[in-house]
Amino acid sequence: MKSLPVVLFAATVVTTAAVAVPAFAQNYPAKTIRIVIPFPAGGTSDILARAVAQKLTEEWKQQVIIDNRPGAGANIGAEIAAKSPPDGYTLFAISTIHCINPSLYSKLAYDPIRDFTPITLIAETSQVLAVHPSLPVKTVKEFIAYAKARPGQLNYSSAGNGSQPHLTAEMFKTQTGIDFVHVPYKGAPPAMVDLLAGQVALTFATAPSAVPHVKSGKIRALGVSTVKRISALPEVPTIAEAGVTGFEAGGSNGLVVPASTPAAIIERLNTTIVRIVREPAMSKYLSEQGAEPRTMTPAEYGDYLKSEVAKWAKVVKASGAKID
16 A cells, blocks of 8 residues: 555656646747758748748747758758757758768768658659750750750759759769769859859759749740649640650658657647648649649658658769768
């Protein structure tokens, strides 16, 4: 009988703990949330995250702010996010580069899978093969012929060494046998600025970065890198259907949080963000930007990220790209 108070105390602790987690989730968020973006303002990750942040702010009546931390191929932002408190008040906007970096860098200060817990995928994206209007080409076939006649004379911009646009361009070079010169930039916005100015001849730009300039006529889209055409540019063929058989290089954008964030917080974030992305107005906005809305459960997104790491490891190996 002497042990009864201990048993009762233990039972009370367990019961209190069981109640505390849902209560914590119910009170969440109680202060400002930040979304860390490892790129400059104006790129695809920034565009998509800001759209979600605005809706979360409206719904939760708490500020959801954007914290741009560009540099080192998205690794600066990733390390900041990974080392943030796992309390649900720091979200990290990831894109395909998050799954490329483990194969690209010999050493990272964080683990892209182990140090984060997935929330959901937000959208899948395509790379747009875009050229400056001064180039006398209007189709992929015309571009290939034009480039082959000028080996090493055309420059292309990318968001940086090892970025998805860089690797997509290298895949295109390999499959077509053409030779153009890589000019890496510190993010997608400056890479696009120099294409608009005619400082480079072409780029493979993630669709949300390219679509507004294609529609305004400032650049010319020749093809998209996904298996299917995208809603924002329905008249632009896929690179595969334009003659480069089997070509495919899709990307994605989603949200994660630091590992060990409470499960109840993960569930609330997933439920809310998935509903926001699926709202007709948001889905329409994302599609118009060139991003096809797609959501997942945290478990599904975790499996997806692991498969993406494996997929891009093969691409990196084939390209020979490496950053120390």
